[in-house]
Amino acid sequence: MSPSNAFRPSVTPQRSSPTNANPIDYLRISLIDRCNFQCVYCMPEGADLDYALREHWLSHDEILQLLIEVFIPLGFTRFRLTGGEPLLRPGIVQLVDAIAHLPQTQDLAITTNGFRLAKLAQPLYDAGLRRINISLDSLNPDTFDQIVGNPALHSQGRSRWQNVWQGIQAAHKVGFAPLKLNVVVIPGVNDHEILDLAALTLHQNWHVRFIEFMPIGNHKLFGSKGWIDSASIRTQIAQNGALPMAMSKAMAQQMSFKFPEPKEP
Numbered sequence: 245m246s247p248s249n250a251f252r253p254s255v256t257p258q259r260s261s262p263t264n265a266n267p268i269d270y271l272r273i274s275l276i277d278r279c280n281f282q283c284v285y286c287m288p289e290g291a292d293l294d295y296a297l298r299e300h301w302l303s304h305d306e307i308l309q310l311l312i313e314v315f316i317p318l319g320f321t322r323f324r325l326t327g328g329e330p331l332l333r334p335g336i337v338q339l340v341d342a343i344a345h346l347p348q349t350q351d352l353a354i355t356t357n358g359f360r361l362a363k364l365a366q367p368l369y370d371a372g373l374r375r376i377n378i379s380l381d382s383l384n385p386d387t388f389d390q391i392v393g394n395p396a397l398h399s400q401g402r403s404r405w406q407n408v409w410q411g412i413q414a415a416h417k418v419g420f421a422p423l424k425l426n427v428v429v430i431p432g433v434n435d436h437e438i439l440d441l442a443a444l445t446l447h448q449n450w451h452v453r454f455i456e457f458m459p460i461g462n463h464k465l466f467g468s469k470g471w472i473d474s475a476s477i478r479t480q481i482a483q484n485g486a487l488p489m490a491m492s493k494a495m496a497q498q499m500s501f502k503f504p505e506p507k508e509p
């Protein structure tokens with residue numbers, strides 16, 4: 245999601261399965277390189293962010309034309325809208341509506357930091373979006389603000405965590421299910437919250453996905469604090485009662501767990 249690998253918007257085809265025999269039908273579309281957050285692992289403070297000029301953006305018509313005339317004829321039917329922060333893209337609801345209603349679209353998802361979601365969850369749902377992934381690296385507002393950086397964006401002294409949490413609640417309320425939350429685990433910063441974040445799945449149809457912290461945009465942070473490998477995260481979750489689930493071949497690179505239903509008293 246960083247500007248370094250984002251824009252034009254860029255389109256990234258992905259295999260639906262690790263085997264060569266299966267078709268490539270999944271396309272990620274980066275709608276904007278800008279973001280209203282500045283996460284320490286993505287756009288660290290002081291980094292030289294070289295954004296694309298707005299006049300160089302593909303218009304909505306050009307994106308749709310590319311889908312209809314190039315990618316759909318090649319077999320692409322599943323699309324994910326990303327950024328930067330895709331909800332900063334002007335006219336995002338109209339674009340979602342147009343892609344969702346292409347007759348060939350079988351799946352449309354969006355990855356967002358959730359900051360604008362409280363207002364946009366309902367319009368996006370009404371436009372035809374059904375799948376959404378939201379970043380939530382901490383349940384603690386101070387830790388969250390520390391991770392997402394850019395304190396100048398504090399809204400009237402209120403943590404941006406509140407905006408994101410309201411966005412998550414709004415998405416849940418309008419019917420996005422399962423709601424997917426992405427957590428980048430940073431050692432010494434939010435790794436002590438793994439079980440609390442996993443517990444969000446206990447009472448709602450939410451999925452929490454833990455992602456290994458990668459040195460994408462901030463090598464210094466990576467070098468000084470190391471990283472927590474996914475095996476350690478899995479062990480921690482399994483030791484606290486979560487049960488591993490069977491995985492499809494397409495999901496071979498990840499491991500899913502489910503906590504058993506709480507017993508009636």
Ligand code: SF4
Pocket residue numbers: 245246279280281282283286287327328329357379
């Ligand atoms: S929310 Fe954070 S990780 Fe996502 S694009 Fe913005 S700065 Fe990068």
